[in-house]
Amino acid sequence: xxxxxxxxxxxxxxxxxxxxxxxxxxxxxxxxxxxxxxxxxxxxxxxxxxxxxxxxxxxxxxxxxxxxxxxxxxxxxxxxxxxxxxxxxxxxxxxxxxxxxxxxxxxxxxxxxxxxxxxxxxxxxxxxxxxxxxxxxxxxxxxxxxxxxxx
Numbered sequence: 001x002x003x004x005x006x007x008x009x010x011x012x013x014x015x016x017x018x019x020x021x022x023x024x025x026x027x028x029x030x031x032x033x034x035x036x037x038x039x040x041x042x043x044x045x046x047x048x049x050x051x052x053x054x055x056x057x058x059x060x061x062x063x064x065x066x067x068x069x070x071x072x073x074x075x076x077x078x079x080x081x082x083x084x085x086x087x088x089x090x091x092x093x094x095x096x097x098x099x100x101x102x103x104x105x106x107x108x109x110x111x112x113x114x115x116x117x118x119x120x121x122x123x124x125x126x127x128x129x130x131x132x133x134x135x136x137x138x139x140x141x142x143x144x145x146x147x148x149x150x151x
Contacts, residue, residue: 025071
């Protein structure tokens, strides 16, 4: 797959996302199925001195369901958006016939990136600047860490 196909319109490098082709979603699906097969929710919901650790099972089940459904198997560009859902950034680029935000002269002032900030910080815009400076074929070595906790 080409570097362009791996690069979202917003500058995110899709293979760096923990949801992209992750290994935990299939495992979560298997665990969810096994727990359902054994009707574990009934065991967890029955008051007993043996089940005190399972009082939050419904919360766990909700999280397990989310983990099971969180795998993304295609990049933004090839799959029609992040996890198959187009965002405002993608729609903006497509409406302007841009290859990505790197074709835009007002990226640094754009507020369409706000929803990415809590997890990604300024990484998308930094990547866009690297693409502008080094070109699509040469920017990958300059990409920033995906998540803010990765430094």
